[in-house]
Amino acid sequence: MYNFDQHINRENTNSVKYDLRAKLFKKEDVIPMWVADMDFQTPEFIREAIRKEAEKDVFGYTFRSQSFNESIVNWLLKRHAWSVESQHISFTPGVVPGLALLVNAFTSPGDKIIIQPPVYHPFFASILDHGRQLVSNALKFENNRYTMDFSLLKSQIDQRTKMIVISNPHNPVGRVWSKEELLELSEICLKNDILMVSDEIHSDLIFRPHQHCPLATVSEAASQQCITLMAPSKTFNLAGLSSSFLIIENEKLLHRYNEILEAYHLSLGNIFGNVALETAYNEGEAWLEQLLTYLKNNIEWVRQFLVEEMPQVKLVEPEGTYLLWLDFSALNYSDQALNHFIIHQAGLGLNQGKGFGKEGSGFMRMNIACSLSVVKKAMHQLKDAIGQKKEAS
Template identity: 40%
Template sequence: MSKLYNFDKIIDRSGSGDLKHGVLQERYGRGDLLPLWVADMDFETPSFITDALRRRLDHSLFGYTVVPEELWTTVIQWIVDHHQWQVERRWLTYIPGIVKGIGMAINVFVKEDEKVIIQTPVYHPFRLTPEGNGRQVVYNPLKEVDGTYEMDFEQLAEVVDDKCRLLILSNPHNPAGICWSKETLQRLAHFCYEHHIIVISDEIHSDMALFGHKHTPFASVSNEAAQISITFGAPSKTFNIAGIVSSYAIVPNDSLRRRFYTWLEANELNDPPLFAPIATIAAFQQGEQWRRQMLSYVEDNIRFVEDYCREYLPQIKPWRPQASFLVWLDCRDLELSHDALVDLFVNRAHLALNDGAMFFAPQSNRPAKGSTDAQGFMRLNVGTPRALLHRALEQLRDACTT
C-alpha cells in the first residue's frame, strides 16, 4: 500500500544547529531573513531513515565498526536501477564529503604548479577548493543559449595547456540544473582524454532529475570517460541527510584508483562514521516512493515560482531546472547593480538567497572571450513547503513594488 508523505509540513529547525538559519547574521548582516539559500531541503528526513538510526541507537555501545558489505551492494543496485550504469565493487570507496573529496583528489593528482579547470557559473567550492590548496584555476565559462547553458569547447581548447591536470564537472549542473547530454559528455571525455586531463564528476544531484529528464553518469558514456573519471555521489541531497556524511567515490581506472584510494586509506579517510552506512542503506533500499513524491512536489514548486513570476514579477525569469531543487533566477531585467540586487533581496524582501556572482569567476580573473554576465542572477532553493515559498515570493513582490 502506498504511503503519502507530507511535504507541506513546516519543521521548526531552531535549536538544531542548522547552517541555513545559524549563520544569517554573519553572512547577510541580519538574522530576520527567510533562508532559501544553502542546498538542503526543509522537508523532514523520511522516517525509514530515522527509524534505522534509532534502532542502532538502541544498542548503546558506539565503538569501532566495520563497513557492512551491504552498503556497497545497495549502492551498486541503486545506480544500475536508476542510471543503468553497472559499477563494480572494487571501484567504490567511502569519502568524507564531496568537497573534501575534491580537495583530496587535487592534492593527490595536481602538483602545486599545475592547474584545475572549472566551468562557470558553477558551485563556488569548485573554485575555492583548488585556490585554497594553492592551485591555479582555469576558467572555461559556459555559453548562455536560450535560457540555459552549453559547454564552450572552442574556448576550452584555447585555455588548456600542458599544466592543466584536472577538470571539475558539475553533473547535473549546479546552479542551472542541467542534465548534460550523452553527446556533450562524450565530447568532453574525448577532449580530456586526448589532453591527459582527469575529470572529477560531482553527481550529487543525479537522483533528482525532473520533468522527464534523465541523468547520465559521466563515466558511463565511453571507455575514454571511464579511464579518466573520478565520480562522486551521495544520497544526501535526495534524502535530505547532508549532516550525515555519506558520500562515495567511483573510479573505474586501475591506476587512478590505486593512487587515490591508497592515499585515502593511508590517511584513514575511507572509513565511514557509524551512521553513514545505516542511513545510506535505508535511503536506497526503502526510499524510492518518498523520492518520487518529493520530486513531484519540487516540480510543482517550480511551476508555482514560474507562474508567480509571470503574473507578479515579470522582470524575474526563473530558468526551469532539469534536475535538483535549485532554481536559477534571471533578474537582469530589473537593471540593478549587483549590490542593489542583493540589497533588494536581503534588506527589502528579507530573503536569504545565493547571489549569482559567487558562481562566476571573480571579475579580475574573468576571461574576456566566452565570459557570461555575472550580474543579475540569484539562486533560489525551492525544496521547502509551499507556504514558505509563497511567503518568500510575496515578500519579494512587495519589495519590488515599494
Template identity: 35%
Template sequence: MNTFEHVINRKDSRSVKWGNMETVYGIDDASEVLPMWIADMDFATPQPIINAMKERLEHGVFGYSYICATCKDAVRTWLSSRHGWETKNEWMLFHHGVVPAIATVVETFTKQGDNVLITTPVYPPFFNVPGHQDRNIVECELKEENGQYSIDFNAFEKCLQQDIKVFILCHPHNPGGVVWTEAELRKILQLCKQYDVLVLSDEIHADLVLPGHKHIPLAMLAEEEGGKVITCIAPTKTFNLAGVQAAVMITDDEKLREALQKSAMAHGQMDLNAFAASALKSAFTECDEWLDQLLEVISSNIDYVISELTAAVPGINIHKPQATYLLWIDYRETGLSEEVMMDKLLNKGKLALEPGTKYGEAGRGFLRMNIATPRSVVEDGVKRFITAMS
C-alpha cells in the first residue's frame, strides 16, 4: 500500500498527538477523539531514514557522537539544490530542535527585561519561550484579509523603535501558511538593519512549500541587504522526525557563532545524538522523491478539506495556505465564541483541533487543523467537523 494511504496506529507509542489529549484539552476520556492538532504527521518517516537509523542501531555501540563533515555537506547541498542558498559548513551549529535553538538565541543575545518582537498570530513558543526567560514580548499584529496575512510595515517599524533586541520571524508562517515575498523579506532586513535588530528566522517549514510557490531563505537576501540573521532549519517537520530531535542554526557572522558556541559550552550542550545525525544525513541526501510526493498529497488533502467544509458548513472560510500542512480555518462568520466552537468539536464531533487564541489574541475566530494524515483519516475528520456543526 502507498505509504501515504496506510493508516498507522499511533496509540500507545508515547505520541503527544494521540496520547496526551486528556491533559491538553481537559477532557476525561479522549479514546473516541480524532487528533488533528499538533504539527506532526501520521505518515511514516521515509524508508531511507529508517534504514540509516537501523544501520546505526545494529552497530551496537552508542558512545559520544559528533557531527561529521558529511552531515554538514548534506545540509549544505540540500539548501543549495532545494532553495538556491549557498552556505558553508563552518556557518552551521547544531541543536536538539528549533524551539531549543530559539531559546538559546534569545538567552544569548538578550537579557531579562529586553524587548523581543513577534508578529501575531504565530507559533506559541515565539512568545512562550522568551516570556519564560523574563523578556518582554512586543506583538505586531499581522494584517489579515480573507485569511491571507501580510505585514503592516508602518506598525512593524513603530515596534522596532521600542528598543527591540531580537525579531523572531516565522518563515514560512505558522499558522497562516504564508510564503513571504522577496519584497517583504527585503523590507524586514532593511528595517531591522536600520534599528540594529537581530533577526532569528525560523525556517522549519521551508521544505513544505506547496507546488506553485517558492521559499526564499532570508539570509540569502541578507548577503545583499546586510543585517544580522540567524536561520534555524530542521529535517524534523519535513520528514516527521520531531521525536528524534535535530536542528541547525546557520549564520555567516563569526561573532554571532562564537557567542552561540559559548552559550552551548555554558550549558554543557553536546552535539546531536547518534541516531539524529544518521537521520539528518539520510533526510538531506536520500529523500527528495519522497518529499515531492508528500507535497502533492498535502496539497490534495488541503483542497479536499476546503471544498468539503466550506460547502457543508455555513460561515466557514479557508484560504489555501502556500506552505505547511496546516489549515487556518476562519469561523468568525458563524458567530460562535471560541469556547462554544471547541465544545462542539470535542464533545459532539469528537475532533481535536487547535483554538486560534493559542497563537495569540490575533488568532481569535480561527482554528488550526493538521491534514498530514492518510486521506481516509482526513475524510473522517471532515465528517466529524460537519457533525459538530450540524
C-alpha cells in the first residue's frame, strides 16, 4: 500500500504552489490548493529510475528509444482501450507548449479558434498571444451540471473557423465527456473542416463508473481530424520534468507538426523526463489505482461536509480530475470580495473562477490532491469563515 497521508515538505523548494504564495496571494500561509500538481510524493519507482539515470557519467544529447513509444502504446491500450501505432506518437516538452505549436502549425493569424469556457486559462493565451481570434463556445450550466452547447457552436462557425481546443476531461468543471457528446462534437467539426485538438492531460484521473473516451476514437473520420495531447505529469506528479506527447493519426498532420517541432528544435526533450514517463507507464498502474481511491475518498469527504455543514457552497460533481469546482454564488460576493474572503478570512489559496473565463464568476477551483487531513483543515477554516460572516451580517 502506498501512503498518501505522508506529509512532504514542499516549502523552500522553488515550488510554484508553495513558494509563490506570498507573491500571488499576498499571504504566505494560505493552504495552497490551487495550481494543478499534487502534494503526494512522486512514486518511488519513478524516483528510483531517475536516480539510476542520474548515475550516468555523461548527460549528452540523447534520443528517445523505441521503448519510450512502446510504454505509451501499452498504457493507452490498457487504460483507455485505445490502440495507437508507435509511429503516430510525437513529442512536446509540455502540453501547453504543444498547444502553442499546434496553433502555429495549423492556423494563420486572424483565424478563429473555438474554446469552451470556463476552461483552463492558458487556452485563451495560446490563441490570443499568437494573433488568432478566440471564439467562446461557453458550456451550458443547468441543474448543477455542465454540457457542451452544440447549437451555439454551430451558429458561431464561419469560413475563418479552423480549430477547436477541448479539455477532455474538462478542467475546471470536472466533466468526463461521453462518447455521445464527443461524437456529436466531432460530426460538427468534420462537416465544417475544423481541426479538433483534444487536451487529455487529465485522462488518467477518472472516477468510476465514468470512463475516459479519447476524442480521436469516436470514429475513423474523427481520428483523421483530431490531435490528442497527453502526459504523465498530472497522473504521477511529474509536472517539473517536461515530458509530454501527442497522438496524430493523420500522416499529413503528423508530418506538419514534426516540421514545426524541429523548426523550434524542441524534439529531444529532457532525459529525466523521458525516463520518468517510460517508468510511470510501465510500472504505474497499481499506484494510480490507489491514488484514485484516495482522491475519491477526499472528494466524498468534501461532498458530505458541504451538504451537512456548508450548504451555501455547492460542489459541481467531479467525474474526473482532482480539481473541485465550487459554486460560491449563494454568498453574494463580488469576485473580488470573494477572493479576498477566501484568502484573508478562510486562509485558503484557491484559483478564482473568473480566471477560467467570465463564465467562472462566483466559482472557485480547489485542488484536493493532498492528504485528507489538509482537506479537512481547509474545509473547517472555510466553514469558520462563513460562520463569522453570518454573525457579522
